[in-house]
Amino acid sequence: MSLLEVSNLFVSVDNRDILKGVDLEVNAGEVHAIMGPNGSGKSTLANALAGRQGYSIESGCIRLDSVDVTSLEPEERSHRGLFMAFQYPVEIPGVTNIEFLKTAVESHRAAHGCNEISAVEFMRNLRSLTARLELNPDFLKRGVNESFSGGEKKRNEILQMLCLHPRIALLDETDSGLDIDALQVVARGINEFRSPANAIVLVTHYQRLLNYIAPDYVHVMMDGRVIKSGDASLALALEERGYGWLEES
Amino acid sequence: MADDFPSTNSNISTLLDRSRARATLDQLGIPKYRSENWKYTNPKPLIDSLSDSSSAPHIAPSSLGGAVEILPFVSAEAKGLISEFVGALANGMDTSMPSLNLLNLSAGYVIRTTACGNGESVVRIEANPEHCERVLIVVESGSTLRVIESTEGGNRVIECIVHDGGTLVHTRLQESTDSLDYSALAVQLGSSALYQLDQYSSGTRLRRNDISIDVVGEGSTIEVKGGWKLTGKSHLDTQISVNHYVPRSQSKMKFHGVAGDDSRSVFNGRIFIARDAQHTSAHLNNKNILTGENAEIYTKPELEIYADDVVCSHGATSGQLDEEQVFYLRTRGLTNQKARELLLNGFLQEVIEGDLGTQILGLEPMNLV
Ligand SMILES: Nc1ncnc2c1ncn2[C@@H]1O[C@H](COP(=O)(O)OP(=O)(O)OP(=O)(O)O)[C@@H](O)[C@H]1O
Numbered sequence: 263m264s265l266l267e268v269s270n271l272f273v274s275v276d277n278r279d280i281l282k283g284v285d286l287e288v289n290a291g292e293v294h295a296i297m298g299p300n301g302s303g304k305s306t307l308a309n310a311l312a313g314r315q316g317y318s319i320e321s322g323c324i325r326l327d328s329v330d331v332t333s334l335e336p337e338e339r340s341h342r343g344l345f346m347a348f349q350y351p352v353e354i355p356g357v358t359n360i361e362f363l364k365t366a367v368e369s370h371r372a373a374h375g376c377n378e379i380s381a382v383e384f385m386r387n388l389r390s391l392t393a394r395l396e397l398n399p400d401f402l403k404r405g406v407n408e409s410f411s412g413g414e415k416k417r418n419e420i421l422q423m424l425c426l427h428p429r430i431a432l433l434d435e436t437d438s439g440l441d442i443d444a445l446q447v448v449a450r451g452i453n454e455f456r457s458p459a460n461a462i463v464l465v466t467h468y469q470r471l472l473n474y475i476a477p478d479y480v481h482v483m484m485d486g487r488v489i490k491s492g493d494a495s496l497a498l499a500l501e502e503r504g505y506g507w508l509e510e511s
Numbered sequence: 512m513a514d515d516f517p518s519t520n521s522n523i524s525t526l527l528d529r530s531r532a533r534a535t536l537d538q539l540g541i542p543k544y545r546s547e548n549w550k551y552t553n554p555k556p557l558i559d560s561l562s563d564s565s566s567a568p569h570i571a572p573s574s575l576g577g578a579v580e581i582l583p584f585v586s587a588e589a590k591g592l593i594s595e596f597v598g599a600l601a602n603g604m605d606t607s608m609p610s611l612n613l614l615n616l617s618a619g620y621v622i623r624t625t626a627c628g629n630g631e632s633v634v635r636i637e638a639n640p641e642h643c644e645r646v647l648i649v650v651e652s653g654s655t656l657r658v659i660e661s662t663e664g665g666n667r668v669i670e671c672i673v674h675d676g677g678t679l680v681h682t683r684l685q686e687s688t689d690s691l692d693y694s695a696l697a698v699q700l701g702s703s704a705l706y707q708l709d710q711y712s713s714g715t716r717l718r719r720n721d722i723s724i725d726v727v728g729e730g731s732t733i734e735v736k737g738g739w740k741l742t743g744k745s746h747l748d749t750q751i752s753v754n755h756y757v758p759r760s761q762s763k764m765k766f767h768g769v770a771g772d773d774s775r776s777v778f779n780g781r782i783f784i785a786r787d788a789q790h791t792s793a794h795l796n797n798k799n800i801l802t803g804e805n806a807e808i809y810t811k812p813e814l815e816i817y818a819d820d821v822v823c824s825h826g827a828t829s830g831q832l833d834e835e836q837v838f839y840l841r842t843r844g845l846t847n848q849k850a851r852e853l854l855l856n857g858f859l860q861e862v863i864e865g866d867l868g869t870q871i872l873g874l875e876p877m878n879l880v
């Protein structure tokens with residue numbers, strides 16, 4: 263059964279048409295990679311799926327687990343298992359990372375009718391996750407992403423994903439800005455998360471990440487459309503030949 | 512003109528030299544709405560309320576431990592200190608409200624450390640609604656005093672002398688109340704002294720804080736943090752002026768305010784650096800978030816610098832909550848309302864020191880498991 267189904271999605275931002283009919287179907291257990299030149303609409307797609315205000319859906323439909331979520335609030339989509347790792351994670355000074363994570367986890371539990379998690383249990387989970395991501399536990403006490411380096415912010419996105427157990431994770435350039443070791447750590451985190459019950463959509467510019475996380479499908483976006491889809495070999499072809507040959511065809 | 516304000520308590524007033532207060536009043540005049548310091552706050556209700564006399568008994572400051580004495584103005588031991596200091600500092604402020612306070616005084620106390628180097632002393636100054644009172648704080652050389660002050664309506668002037676090497680840590684909790692609240696605070700720092708003020712204000716019909724801090728000894732440090740959260744029709748006006756008269760001192764001031772509903776938030780922060788005050792470092796910042804559709808924020812930083820070798824910064828901003836931050840939190844499952852609460856909480860927590868401030872502003876305690 264498809265976890266995420268995007269059909270014929272048209273999205274405009276500030277009265278500018280950005281997405282011009284995107285189709286995408288992601289089933290449980292799959293990993294999809296979305297590639298494409300700068301400005302082709304990859305982040306717009308991710309943000310529209312997450313329910314960002316100002317990204318107006320002109321036509322088309324988004325389904326999560328066969329439920330139409332096109333007009334749901336961002337938090338409702340989150341509660342239904344959608345997660346987006348931001349290309350540019352947001353800094354929130356004053357709110358500690360730990361407070362943020364706890365509030366996020368509690369919001370999900372409340373939405374599913376679960377009672378509050380005990381502080382001890384929450385901390386135990388969190389410590390094991392930070393260790394897995396090789397994040398210094400001090401990051402938990404700092405303001406959310408406040409003065410984090412680019413790579414630290416990306417690892418923090420993955421930490422949030424692992425805390426929230428989404429069914430479908432859209433990771434928007436989570437590999438950008440990571441050093442070689444951090445890329446491996448993050449890739450390991452994503453691979454451990456990967457299961458037959460969930461699915462991952464990776465937005466990336468580089469084959470590098472796909473060496474660690476083998477995609478089942480690769481899609482190329484250009485000018486607001488998915489213009490080509492294929493298997494992992496498509497990413498290798500792009501790495502070799504760039505995007506030009508696709509434009510011509 | 513000053514005779515329009517007869518003293519209400521002859522016991523106290525005979526002790527005080529009121530000539531300075533009268534002279535200041537003659538010079539500056541009675542505060543008037545729309546004048547320089549009273550652009551957005553009408554002083555009239557505050558002045559009118561001076562002649563109200565309170566039915567509630569006055570609560571004296573109390574010691575919570577340490578080497579400190581608390582003397583009523585009427586006591587014999589207080590006499591010398593009163594004639595030396597009372598009025599001397601506050602009369603230097605550029606408003607005549609402290610003079611009106613002196614002419615209408617109903618209670619006054621001296622708080623003074625009595626030994627140095629023996630750890631810190633702690634004093635609590637209770638709220639005294641509708642009283643007109645004055646407190647003189649003397650921190651002797653090398654001693655440390657912590658003052659926890661509550662205000663909840665009334666008229667209070669506090670003058671503080673921090674002698675060389677002394678430390679005064681001042682936590683001011685301004686509770687929500689229906690009455691009018693006026694506070695003036697005048698601080699003078701000797702050399703290598705430290706003054707730390709943490710001021711938290713919740714909403715009130717009308718509250719005005721005039722603060723003036725003078726650095727007259729080298730190598731001193733001032734750290735001021737303030738936070739407020741206004742709701743309903745409350746009105747808060749804070750005017751602070753830090754004056755560096757000598758070299759090598761530093762001041763850091765950070766204020767965060769939230770104006771909700773129909774409230775009005777006024778802030779004026781001034782840094783003055785005299786020609787001789789080389790190597791001063793002074794920083795002032797005021798950030799405001801507007802959450803109420805009809806709320807108003809007026810903020811103005813002022814710099815007056817006559818020395819050339821100084822490090823100085825000041826800034827003031829006001830705006831709404833950052834929608835980018837709201838969206839980020841919502842994608843993590845927080846409802847729109849919860850996201851906004853958390854952001855405002857965090858914004859105010861940035862200036863909060865300890866749980867007292869958290870309580871006054873009704874904030875969620877930090878989840879630091
Ligand atoms: N708020 C906005 N207002 C106007 N135009 C926007 C807005 N957001 C995005 N766009 C435009 O939409 C187009 C697609 O942007 P998008 O961020 O989705 O590209 P992308 O494929 O993610 O690019 P990159 O690889 O650089 O991250 C770009 O031309 C961009 O300028």
Ligand SMILES: [Mg+2]
Pocket residue numbers: 304305306349434435
């Ligand atoms: Mg992008």
